Amino acid sequence: MTGSESDSVIRVRGLVTRFGTQTVHNGLDLDVRRGEILAIVGGSGTGKSVLLRTILGLKSPDGGSVELLGATLEALDEEARRPVLKRIGVLFQDGALFSARTVAQNARLPFLEHTDVDHRLVTQLIRVKLSMVGLPQSAGAKLPSELSGGMRKRAGLARAIALDPDILFLDEPTAGLDPIGAANFDSLIRDLQQALALTVVMVTHDVDTLCAIADRVAVLVDSKIIVGTLDEIRAHPHPWIQAYFDGPRGRAARTGLAVSAGRAVSEGI
Secondary structure (H helix, E strand, O other), X not given: OOXXXXXXXXXXXXEEEEEOOEEEEEEEEEEEEOOOEEEEEEOOOOOHHHHHHHHOOOXXXXXXXXXXXXXXXXXXXXXXXXXXXXXXXXXXHHHOXXXXXXXXXXXXXXXXXXXXXXXXXXXXXXXXXXHHOOOXXXXXXXXXXXXOHHHHHHHHHHHHOOOOOOEEEEXXXXXXXXXXXXXXXXXXXXXXXXXXXXXXXXXXXXXXXXXXXXXXXXXXXXXXXXXXXXXXHHOOOOHHHHHHHHXXXXXXXXXXXXXXXXXXXXXXX
């Protein structure tokens, strides 16, 4: 990745977001590079999920501009948005599956909305997607209520990658998972990103996830955004950043990463 603007699949310039008299974002600039995993972090009320919704065109900015895959969604009508939206996948918290539909029926929805692919081929593709996210084929016939929290996330992820998107958006992907489940989900995200050549943008509070898979980190503080590699962000003097990364969880995550790296070297991985 060169980091040049030509590599950017998302460009945010001078973004302003307000709710009444409260300014959440004030002049944000952000470039998301093709093929990277970018993690967005910040304290409560800093507008992490709001930024995600604005990039997705679900909320109009109060100032500035947002380009997604070269398009300004705000300026497009519904028909013109479709080719752009077909190229993105979104995993909301807990999967956000339709409760009255089976897992397979949930995964079929992107095909019904955006394609006219033959029913039998779609069925085969859904089997592939379920396998890719680590679900047994028997999960396809189950309702979301019959699945564990981790399996619901995987089912939601299968739906998100159904159409082989260019960009995958994740909102708190490991929230609610136990440490082992969260680590497995992190590995799954990295494996899919590499296998499908995805760009991944995720909102997270999980320091372990940042250390394990993020290429860069974007921190929302003081209505602005600070972006860099994990090492660059850790070195930033802002008090919130120091408290976040040098707190007990941050130190534990660094120690765990160092131990894993040392084990991999010693085992010749």
